[in-house]
Amino acid sequence: MTAAGVKVYVSTHVRSYTEGRSEIEAAGRTLSELMADLERRYPGLRFRVIDEQDRIRPHMNFFVGGQLVRDLAHPIAPGEDVHILGALSGG
Numbered sequence: 290m291t292a293a294g295v296k297v298y299v300s301t302h303v304r305s306y307t308e309g310r311s312e313i314e315a316a317g318r319t320l321s322e323l324m325a326d327l328e329r330r331y332p333g334l335r336f337r338v339i340d341e342q343d344r345i346r347p348h349m350n351f352f353v354g355g356q357l358v359r360d361l362a363h364p365i366a367p368g369e370d371v372h373i374l375g376a377l378s379g380g
Contacts, residue, residue, distance in 0.1 A: 295365055296322060302349075306334040315371075320351060321361040323371060329349030338373060348376045 291335030297313050307313055313331075322341075326336040338349045343361065345351060351358045352372040353365055365371065 294368060296370050297323070297327065297370045298370065300374045303334055303337050303373060305330045306337060309361075318365045318367055319361065319365060320353065320358060320371070323365055324361070350374045350376060 295315050295317065297315050299307055299311060299313065301311075306310060307329075313327070314322050315326045315330075317326050317346055324335050324339060338346055338351075339361070340346050345359055345361065350372070350373075351363075356367045
């Protein structure tokens with residue numbers, strides 16, 4: 290794994306797992322590798338956004354380089370930003 294320096298922005302939904310940080314760094318060539326790196330440093334984060342079938346939870350959204358991504362195999366280019374956002378609901 291060599292894609293160091295990827296900035297990851299997290300919504301308030303999961304900041305309790307990132308020590309309250311809204312911006313963190315991680316490494317990974319794919320979204321799956323990135324999440325594995327984040328899980329090593331922030332235990333419990335992955336389970337909040339990825340389900341038991343290894344799929345992105347329906348209420349979570351990943352944006353890689355500004356593009357909505359629903360596939361954990363999606364590649365991440367070095368220096369590309371990743372946003373992890375929880376869907377808002379209400380009425």
